Amino acid sequence: MxxxxxxxxxxxxxxxxxxxxxxxxxxxxxxxxxxxxxxxxxxxxxxxxxxxxxxxxxxxxxxxxxxxxxxxxxxxxxxxxxxxxxxxxxxxxxxxxxxxxxxxxxxxxxxxxxxxxxxxxxxxxxxxxxxxxxxxxxxxxxxxxxxxxxxxxxxxxxxxxxxxxxxxxxxxxxxxxxxxxxxxxxxxxxxxxxGTTHAFNTIASVPAMEPATVALVVAAAVAFGLMARLFSLSIRTVKRIYASRIKNYLVAALVGSLVLLSVYAACGLYRYGGLSEWLVTAGFEGSTGPADVVAKLACTALTLGAGYQGGEVTPLFGIGAALGGWIGQISGVEPSFMAALGMVGVFGAALNVPITTIMLSVDMFGGQAAAYFVIVAFISYLVAGHRGVYPAQRIVTPKR
Amino acid sequence: MxxxxxxxxxxxxxxxxxxxxxxxxxxxxxxxxxxxxxxxxxxxxxxxxxxxxxxxxxxxxxxxxxxxxxxxxxxxxxxxxxxxxxxxxxxxxxxxxxxxxxxxxxxxxxxxxxxxxxxxxxxxxxxxxxxxxxxxxxxxxxxxxxxxxxxxxxxxxxxxxxxxxxxxxxxxxxxxxxxxxxxxxxxxxxxxxxGTTHAFNTIASVPAMEPATVALVVAAAVAFGLMARLFSLSIRTVKRIYASRIKNYLVAALVGSLVLLSVYAACGLYRYGGLSEWLVTAGFEGSTGPADVVAKLACTALTLGAGYQGGEVTPLFGIGAALGGWIGQISGVEPSFMAALGMVGVFGAALNVPITTIMLSVDMFGGQAAAYFVIVAFISYLVAGHRGVYPAQRIVTPKR
CATH class of the missing domain: 1.10.3080.10 (Clc chloride channel)
Structure with missing residues (x-):
């Protein structure tokens, strides 16, 4: 007692x-x-x-x-x-x-x-x-x-x-x-x-658990883990380049912002600015391609790497949903299903929070397809390695 | 890498x-x-x-x-x-x-x-x-x-x-x-x-998350945790009594079996023997009472305490569902909902496995009422204390 x-x-x-x-x-x-x-x-x-x-x-x-x-x-x-x-x-x-x-x-x-x-x-x-x-x-x-x-x-x-x-x-x-x-x-x-409201996208249909589907989900989970790795690496790299190449911090901040602005303007990427929540919806509709993934990744790395305040999760949702939706299209599997896996999987892997990943899928999609989310949570977590977006995380149990 | x-x-x-x-x-x-x-x-x-x-x-x-x-x-x-x-x-x-x-x-x-x-x-x-x-x-x-x-x-x-x-x-x-x-x-x-098949009971309806319902679920979770404590304690006590009072192990085994048999016969409890899966169904139907809980608890303690081989989980399911179903009846809340919480909650608390508890609810009830199951999993886990049914469990993070 x-x-x-x-x-x-x-x-x-x-x-x-x-x-x-x-x-x-x-x-x-x-x-x-x-x-x-x-x-x-x-x-x-x-x-x-x-x-x-x-x-x-x-x-x-x-x-x-x-x-x-x-x-x-x-x-x-x-x-x-x-x-x-x-x-x-x-x-x-x-x-x-x-x-x-x-x-x-x-x-x-x-x-x-x-x-x-x-x-x-x-x-x-x-x-x-x-x-x-x-x-x-x-x-x-x-x-x-x-x-x-x-x-x-x-x-x-x-x-x-x-x-x-x-x-x-x-x-x-x-x-x-x-x-x-x-x-x-x-x-x-x-x-x-x-007065806050939240709208979640929905999974149109969950494919039956057959070997081919499981194999695809496992392969996608590996891709989500690698994407999470790439995400953390990109931000870290941009940050390091600005810090090491430019002595004066204000000049560095100015250059960082001008690079971001030029990329927006030169490539017409304005819609990838801000939260760009449309990207998640587009992923669920199956209308995203690799260009969306690269664009959002680049804009986010150039933003957070340049020192702007803000979080990582909403961009991770967008990148994951865009990647998942695209994998769904090219593999002929329901895009909203793959987008949901990607959205939650890339997020969880980048932040090293597999149980949160699973619970997030329950919050958003009501336990539908829970087995797939568990598979994605663990595989992408393992693939993402130890250097997530929070370097201060203490490694208690190393991944193997 | x-x-x-x-x-x-x-x-x-x-x-x-x-x-x-x-x-x-x-x-x-x-x-x-x-x-x-x-x-x-x-x-x-x-x-x-x-x-x-x-x-x-x-x-x-x-x-x-x-x-x-x-x-x-x-x-x-x-x-x-x-x-x-x-x-x-x-x-x-x-x-x-x-x-x-x-x-x-x-x-x-x-x-x-x-x-x-x-x-x-x-x-x-x-x-x-x-x-x-x-x-x-x-x-x-x-x-x-x-x-x-x-x-x-x-x-x-x-x-x-x-x-x-x-x-x-x-x-x-x-x-x-x-x-x-x-x-x-x-x-x-x-x-x-x-060829193995499994049938799970279903939750007829999940009450809306209102303060009164949450308060009831919290109170029920405390009851489930206490029941888990009582379960482990009963088996341990029966075991200790036989071991300390009777020198010869064969005599102890014989006495243990005769006590169990007499209880079955004297109280007409034969239907609480074996797996008694009917008890879970009865709990979901709201037709159980405290007598069912006590009977199943007593029979299980006298069985496992006497040295019979077998597990704890199915009796825990029965006891939990019977207790939950009864709480549902007396409080006017859907019995199948409370029975599901009891079934999973008493199990998880007795075995000290809260995340398994949550996932079990997803397996059995498809993520329905997940928030309630999470509440029950954590509260009953805390209430159950450190001495679960497996004394060999290593305490890594003590409960507070």
């Missing part, structure tokens, strides 16, 4: 989890509403892409001079969860404003990075306020991550497991499970109550 | 996994066919309960004199998976014959214990034959466990995660994931190809 003191501590963590998650849910709602606003504006005003240099210069300057260590983004949240180092409240404000600016100017980025940093900041500050330390503080941090994911994507089950999986490779943090679960549901519920 | 030697080792493990799982699938088919046969016979011939003393005396004698260390059952398989100690081939034969005998005589027991011991024995012997050691041997052992669970219950997703979760508390063995997944599917497929 757990003793009373233990029970009291758990109960306190539960109460603080609800507090953190409600705050995070409200933040998720505000963030998504702001994104909607700027995305709508940008889609109607192509000139807003001209803001790209301004946004990147401002982002670089403010993070360098007033960002403390916030430029480390999700890696700082991971470190803070594991080591207990507090996160300054400024991190949340900075990432909120700068991410919205990224999307206003048409940078190709996502949302989970911003959300996780806001969630981590809220949790860390609440933990400090209530003098939590050790395991209690860690549990609250992971709960904050869960609330962020659940709130921003409207996927409470995936959110719950994301908090348990994000900080480590090859380990699921069972002991934070209950807090992460509560956090993700409260975060999602709060955002929805405030 | 994993190097070539690593790849070759992984490929060899995959091939051996398929071999082990196909053998295990065939064994699962044979075991289930034998159970069908003796269960049918016993249901038509009440006199077969008179075999109870003979079966227990024979079981006790053969395990004492020719069982090597096989009497430790699943705990031996867990130890062998973790430490690498080989398992003698005899373990599989003994548990097969003695478990079928238990069911012929009407002992209240299940199937997973037998299956896991057969799967573990096959895997251990194949590992020894091919000179596997270290991690490769462990992966093959876990795959054997997965093949056993998937094959015997017809639930490939739960089987996959059972192998990853069974040996430890608070740890999911990610690195064996791919092998466990392959094993569970091959085991299930082999058994089905040979």
């Amino acid at each position: 757990r003793d009373l003191g233990n029970m009291r501590a758990s109960l306190r963590t539960v109460c603080l989890t609800v507090l953190v998650s409600a705050l995070m849910g409200a933040a998720a709602w505000a963030f998504l509403a702001a994104l909607d606003l700027v995305t709508g504006a940008r889609e109607n005003h192509l000139w807003m892409f001209a803001l790209l240099p301004v946004v990147n210069l401002a982002t670089a300057w403010v993070y360098r001079n007033h960002g403390l260590r916030a430029a480390r983004g999700n890696n700082l949240v991971i470190d803070s969860s594991i080591t207990g180092t507090p996160i300054h409240a400024r991190m949340a404000a900075l990432t909120f404003v700068c991410s919205v600016a990224t999307h206003a100017a048409g940078g190709s980025a996502g949302r989970e990075g911003t959300a996780v940093q806001i969630g981590g900041t809220i949790a860390s500050n609440v933990a400090t306020l209530f003098h939590l330390d050790g395991r209690e503080r860690q549990d609250l941090m992971l709960a904050g991550i869960s609330a962020a994911f659940g709130g921003v994507f409207g996927t409470p089950l995936a959110g719950a497991f994301f908090g348990m999986e994000m900080c480590t490779i090859g380990k699921l943090n069972y002991s934070a499970g209950l807090y992460c679960l509560i956090a993700s549901f409260v975060g999602d519920l709060t955002a929805r109550t405030l | 994993r190097d070539l030697g690593n790849m070759r080792a992984s490929l060899r493990t995959v091939c051996l996994t398929v071999l082990v799982s196909a053998l295990m699938g065939a064994a699962a088919w044979a075991f289930l066919a034998a159970l069908d046969l003796v269960t049918g016979a016993r249901e038509n011939h009440l006199w077969m309960f008179a075999l109870l003393p003979v079966v227990n005396l024979a079981t006790a004698w053969v395990y004492r004199n020719h069982g090597l260390r096989a009497a430790r059952g699943n705990n031996l398989v867990i130890d062998s998976s973790i430490t690498g100690t080989p398992i003698h081939a005899r373990m599989a034969a003994l548990t097969f014959v003695c478990s079928v005998a238990t069911h012929a005589a009407g002992g209240s027991a299940g199937r997973e214990g037998t299956a896991v011991q057969i799967g573990g024995t096959i895997a251990s012997n194949v590992a020894t034959l091919f000179h596997l050691d270290g991690r490769e041997r462990q992966d093959l052992m876990l795959a054997g466990i997965s093949a056993a669970f998937g094959g015997v219950f017809g639930t490939p997703l739960a089987g996959a995660f059972f192998g990853m979760e069974m040996c430890t508390i608070g740890k999911l063995n990610y690195s064996a994931g791919l092998y466990c997944l392959i094993a569970s599917f091959v085991g299930d497929l082999t058994a089905r190809t040979l």
